[in-house]
Amino acid sequence: xxxxxxxxxxxALSLASVFxxxxxxxxxxxxxxxxxxxxxxGVYNGVERFREExxxxxxxxxxxxxxxxxxxxxxxxxxxxxxxxxxGFAQGPAIETVGKMFPDxxxxxxDSVVDLPNVQSVVFKEHxxxxxxxxxxxxxxxxxxxxxxxGMDIPLIRKFACGYEQGVKFVNPxxxxxxxxxxxxxxxxxxxxxxxxxARSQFDRGVDVVYAAAGGTxxxxxxxxxxxxxxAIGVDSNQNHLQPGTMLTSMVKRVxxxxxxxxxxxxxxxxxxxxxxxxLAEGGVGWALDEYNxxxxxxxxxxxxxxxxxxxxxxxxxxxxxxxDNNCPD
Amino acid sequence: xxxAAGVLPFWVDVLLIPLLNIGLAFLVSGLVIVTIGxxxxxxxxxxxxGAFGYEEAIGYTLYYxxxxxxxxxxxAVAFHAGLFNIGGEGQAYIGGLGLGLVCxxxxxxxxxxxxxxxxxxxxxxFGLLWAxxxxxxxxxxxxxxxxxxxMFNFIASALMVYLMVNxxxxxxxxxxxxxxxxxxxxxxxxxxxxxxxGTHITPSPANVSLLWAxxCCVFVWLFIWHSRWxxxxxxxxxxxxxxxxxxxxxxxxxxxxxxxxxxxxxxxALNEIGGVxxxxxxxxxxxxxxxxxxxxxxxxxxxxxxxxxxxxxxxLYQGGAELAFEVPTITRDLVVVIQGLVILFSGALAYxxxxxxxxxxxxxxxxxxxxxxx
Numbered sequence: 001x002x003x004x005x006x007x008x009x010x011x012a013l014s015l016a017s018v019f020x021x022x023x024x025x026x027x028x029x030x031x032x033x034x035x036x037x038x039x040x041x042g043v044y045n046g047v048e049r050f051r052e053e054x055x056x057x058x059x060x061x062x063x064x065x066x067x068x069x070x071x072x073x074x075x076x077x078x079x080x081x082x083x084x085x086x087x088g089f090a091q092g093p094a095i096e097t098v099g100k101m102f103p104d105x106x107x108x109x110x111d112s113v114v115d116l117p118n119v120q121s122v123v124f125k126e127h128x129x130x131x132x133x134x135x136x137x138x139x140x141x142x143x144x145x146x147x148x149x150x151g152m153d154i155p156l157i158r159k160f161a162c163g164y165e166q167g168v169k170f171v172n173p174x175x176x177x178x179x180x181x182x183x184x185x186x187x188x189x190x191x192x193x194x195x196x197x198x199a200r201s202q203f204d205r206g207v208d209v210v211y212a213a214a215g216g217t218x219x220x221x222x223x224x225x226x227x228x229x230x231x232a233i234g235v236d237s238n239q240n241h242l243q244p245g246t247m248l249t250s251m252v253k254r255v256x257x258x259x260x261x262x263x264x265x266x267x268x269x270x271x272x273x274x275x276x277x278x279x280l281a282e283g284g285v286g287w288a289l290d291e292y293n294x295x296x297x298x299x300x301x302x303x304x305x306x307x308x309x310x311x312x313x314x315x316x317x318x319x320x321x322x323x324x325d326n327n328c329p330d
Numbered sequence: 331x332x333x334a335a336g337v338l339p340f341w342v343d344v345l346l347i348p349l350l351n352i353g354l355a356f357l358v359s360g361l362v363i364v365t366i367g368x369x370x371x372x373x374x375x376x377x378x379x380g381a382f383g384y385e386e387a388i389g390y391t392l393y394y395x396x397x398x399x400x401x402x403x404x405x406a407v408a409f410h411a412g413l414f415n416i417g418g419e420g421q422a423y424i425g426g427l428g429l430g431l432v433c434x435x436x437x438x439x440x441x442x443x444x445x446x447x448x449x450x451x452x453x454x455x456f457g458l459l460w461a462x463x464x465x466x467x468x469x470x471x472x473x474x475x476x477x478x479x480x481m482f483n484f485i486a487s488a489l490m491v492y493l494m495v496n497x498x499x500x501x502x503x504x505x506x507x508x509x510x511x512x513x514x515x516x517x518x519x520x521x522x523x524x525x526x527x528g529t530h531i532t533p534s535p536a537n538v539s540l541l542w543a544x545x546c547c548v549f550v551w552l553f554i555w556h557s558r559w560x561x562x563x564x565x566x567x568x569x570x571x572x573x574x575x576x577x578x579x580x581x582x583x584x585x586x587x588x589x590x591x592x593x594x595x596x597x598x599a600l601n602e603i604g605g606v607x608x609x610x611x612x613x614x615x616x617x618x619x620x621x622x623x624x625x626x627x628x629x630x631x632x633x634x635x636x637x638x639x640x641x642x643x644x645x646l647y648q649g650g651a652e653l654a655f656e657v658p659t660i661t662r663d664l665v666v667v668i669q670g671l672v673i674l675f676s677g678a679l680a681y682x683x684x685x686x687x688x689x690x691x692x693x694x695x696x697x698x699x700x701x702x703x704x
Contacts, residue, residue, distance in 0.1 A: 061655050062654070065617075066602075066613065067393070071651070090505055093507070154506055326499075
């Protein structure tokens with residue numbers, strides 16, 4: 001090879017090493033896509049905030065089938081991205097495989113636990129947040145019948161439902177909780193029409209507060225509640241502003257904070273592997289109170305829920321986690 | 331149409347027009363890419379490189395192609411009997427259930443050499459059973475197979491969710507997935523087999539099911555064009571009344587064809603569950619059953635055409651993923667647009683160019699006829 005030909009290659013190599021000094025973080029969104037108005041979008045907001053604050057660009061990919069998860073994670077690692085954030089429990093097995101292949105790359109998985117020395121697992125106590133909004137639902141309900149609408153029927157959503165039911169029963173042991181799941185395919189995460197239909201059928205059966213843990217399907221539930229002048233509870237992000245006046249509250253799950261922290265700590269060197277469980281005590285879950293729902297939550301209601309929140313944090317009130325034994329106590 | 335088929339020489343019909351259709355699809359895709367401010371030539375380069383440029387890419391392309399060969403053959407076989415099997419998705423899903431149950435039951439006790447034939451049989455059997463019911467309903471009750479197979483897709487997904495969430499889930503697992511199979515129940519990967527033969531290539535999901543898919547192509551070819559059953563199938567497909575008049579039991583042919591079709595779709599599980607995931611999970615079919623319809627149409631319901639169309643779609647899937655990975659402004663949705671355009675031009679508009687070519691061909695071959703036509 002002539003020296004003239006080698007020169008560009010050498011240049012490219014030295015450039016590559018310059019870039020390698022400042023590794024780009026990366027995020028692999030799951031099937032819902034980064035604009036799902038819910039879980040993935042929360043992560044997107046978190047990493048966008050990181051980019052705006054630090055000016056560090058990040059790599060991203062949205063998977064379209066099961067096999068691409070591992071492929072995308074591996075490609076990110078091959079390109080030297082670090083840390084790499086995997087969004088959603090479904091990426092757990094892929095993170096485990098790729099994490100073993102690249103022991104020097106740092107991975108963060110949101111919503112699942114992967115036990116590897118180079119993986120940080122962030123999980124949330126959704127049952128605690130759901131417990132509190134369950135209390136609010138029971139306190140706001142006049143009929144004593146409240147509803148729950150889930151997305152796809154998977155253990156994670158049953159965990160939401162189980163926590164919610166416990167919260168309702170904590171306030172009013174005689175209350176009735178009517179539960180529906182939207183569907184059995186991932187389309188159930190984005191079916192507002194079906195969500196509205198389920199909500200209306202629940203209203204016909206006496207429900208006057210409905211909690212939707214169903215991604216984009218929830219939009220239809222909130223609309224149906226507004227039309228029928230009933231109350232609805234949002235999920236994941238603060239969705240109170242979607243239907244001001246009929247949104248009782250939202251169960252917020254701070255995936256944005258988790259994603260932001262993963263990137264931020266990766267950049268400043270404070271990133272640590274291991275499991276982070278974000279519950280009420282850590283501010284990882286909670287219920288939203290803002291100018292849109294102030295009027296719906298009077299002071300005594302607020303005090304009661306805040307008391308329960310303090311009790312849960314102190315360990316005086318135990319909320320059962322469905323996923324521990326795949327069972328919900330009655 | 332049958333008259334026109336005689337006008338054009340074979341190579342124009344089977345090679346030139348499909349290639350031009352794909353070219354047109356890429357041209358329109360290029361316009362879309364220009365409007366979002368990217369370089370279309372660079373996009374094509376990335377797609378081709380991403381699909382065929384290096385060993386891992388080729389592996390992924392072949393892995394996708396394997397799925398499409400199975401589902402494409404399934405659609406083609408049914409099509410030859412005049413049946414539109416939209417249920418490849420559900421049949422593949424249930425085929426996976428059969429294969430998964432066999433693996434979970436036997437992977438600790440039986441050796442590899444026994445499990446693999448069982449896996450082939452179980453995925454085919456379950457896929458077959460899932461197609462048998464719509465086939466029976468079509469033949470003996472007159473319920474249209476298009477409607478019933480679509481509905482069976484939903485029943486399949488509901489059944490799978492129920493089983494995965496309540497019965498087959500690995501205890502303590504977050505996601506609805508079964509435990510991983512022992513290695514004796516893994517379909518060997520191509521890189522693993524080649525490594526044993528002394529050649530080392532980059533690992534990829536491509537596995538030995540690809541070879542089985544090619545064997546199935548030969549079987550389908552023999553079955554459709556060189557067997558009495560195949561003759562009956564084609565007769566029913568071209569004229570059911572004539573077939574009945576000729577003494578063919580058309581109802582049995584319909585049920586039988588759907589069974590073959592379902593079994594072929596069930597083999598997707600060999601590639602996905604047996605070859606790649608090694609555990610039972612939800613939604614592993616990821617729309618391959620539906621893409622099989624486009625693959626079959628584009629391949630003119632012939633095994634050789636289906637292999638070529640499967641390679642094209644495999645390349646679109648893998649190259650598209652690479653494109654979305656490399657260029658941030660090109661999202662996965664734009665990749666779907668490109669795939670959709672290819673399907674539109676080579677499926678729905680497959681005959682758009684044909685009259686034009688027929689006129690040109692007639693002009694070239696018999697110049698005297700032009701004046702009388704005009």
